[in-house]
Amino acid sequence: MARVVPKLARKIAENLFSVLFPSDCRICQAPLIQLSRLPVCNECLNAISGIEDGLCTTCGERIFSPYAIEGLDLPLCGLCRRIEQLFARAVAYGSYEGGLRELIHLLKFNGVRPAANVLGRMLAEAITKLAPQLPAEVLSVIPVPLYRTKLRQRGFNQAELIARSALKLLKKDRFALCTGVLARKRETSSQIGLTSHQRRENLRGAFAVVKPELVRGREVLVVDDVYTTGATVSECARILRRAGAVKVWVATVARTLKVSAQYANFGPGQYDPGRIEPAAAQAPLARAAGG
Numbered sequence: 001m002a003r004v005v006p007k008l009a010r011k012i013a014e015n016l017f018s019v020l021f022p023s024d025c026r027i028c029q030a031p032l033i034q035l036s037r038l039p040v041c042n043e044c045l046n047a048i049s050g051i052e053d054g055l056c057t058t059c060g061e062r063i064f065s066p067y068a069i070e071g072l073d074l075p076l077c078g079l080c081r082r083i084e085q086l087f088a089r090a091v092a093y094g095s096y097e098g099g100l101r102e103l104i105h106l107l108k109f110n111g112v113r114p115a116a117n118v119l120g121r122m123l124a125e126a127i128t129k130l131a132p133q134l135p136a137e138v139l140s141v142i143p144v145p146l147y148r149t150k151l152r153q154r155g156f157n158q159a160e161l162i163a164r165s166a167l168k169l170l171k172k173d174r175f176a177l178c179t180g181v182l183a184r185k186r187e188t189s190s191q192i193g194l195t196s197h198q199r200r201e202n203l204r205g206a207f208a209v210v211k212p213e214l215v216r217g218r219e220v221l222v223v224d225d226v227y228t229t230g231a232t233v234s235e236c237a238r239i240l241r242r243a244g245a246v247k248v249w250v251a252t253v254a255r256t257l258k259v260s261a262q263y264a265n266f267g268p269g270q271y272d273p274g275r276i277e278p279a280a281a282q283a284p285l286a287r288a289a290g291g
Helices: 005-022 041-046 077-081 098-109 116-133 147-155 158-167 196-203 231-242
Strands: 091-093 139-143 173-179 183-184 207-209 219-227 246-253
Touching: 091 098, 091 116, 098 116, 098 158, 098 219, 098 246, 116 158, 116 219, 139 147, 139 158, 139 231, 158 173, 158 219, 183 231, 196 231, 207 231, 219 231, 231 246
Parallel strands: 091 246, 139 173, 139 219, 219 246
Antiparallel strands: 183 207
16 A cells, blocks of 8 residues: 555646646657656657667677678678777767757757766767676776867767766776766867768777776776767777777767668578677666656
8 A cells, every 4th residue: 555655646736747847848749748857758768669680799780791790790881891990989879860869969959968867878888898898896987078169058968968877876996987087179170071080080089088097907987878979989099099908998868870682681590799798778668758
């Protein structure tokens, strides 16, 4: 009986909330009927799924051809076969599209900070994919910084907010958030519409390591909200390695993936690069919205 009363009270409160303060889900526009600091319905949150198989084991790009996977312990995309990336490995929770893209936009462009809790849960799951390869000592987690003008305008660095939420769900003796290690020295032009080469040139010299003693001789983890072409995290990795970092890992909430009419099929027992189910992933994403 003691448990029934709080549930009934919450239900009544939710009904009153929906009548007195009507609001719609910012993704599907359906009326919100539950109390939450995040204006997104549970259906939209639970519809966001992660990406797992058929990915390059270095950059996380989608691999279409089954011939690129057969006989390889570590399948690589065409780009990673041709060049050596500046980072050791990049992982992401999901594809940068649909509900996940809208959720990121709510945080970045609309200032809906509670979205960082859900996105942090996703980033925690992405980081856990790296766990078997990470060093035993505490790993420095470095959010991609914003230029000071953009930081003042936005009021927060979304990469840092998401990282803080993620680290609450991971083992505290394995990761340490290190802000202020990496700085953005200049404002860069919008990356939208630029080629991969133009993006790299746009970011050349944009970052600097201001606390080299925290990265020298160590492995570090760079985190961000979205991996588009990899130009931003690659430039961060280049600067960190120049400052003495032994190895740079990358984890993001979302990643843009190639689209094709046909996908390679991966059945049970086929390519599965050490899939790990983190404790953070066991709870539905909708539950994180209230945190």
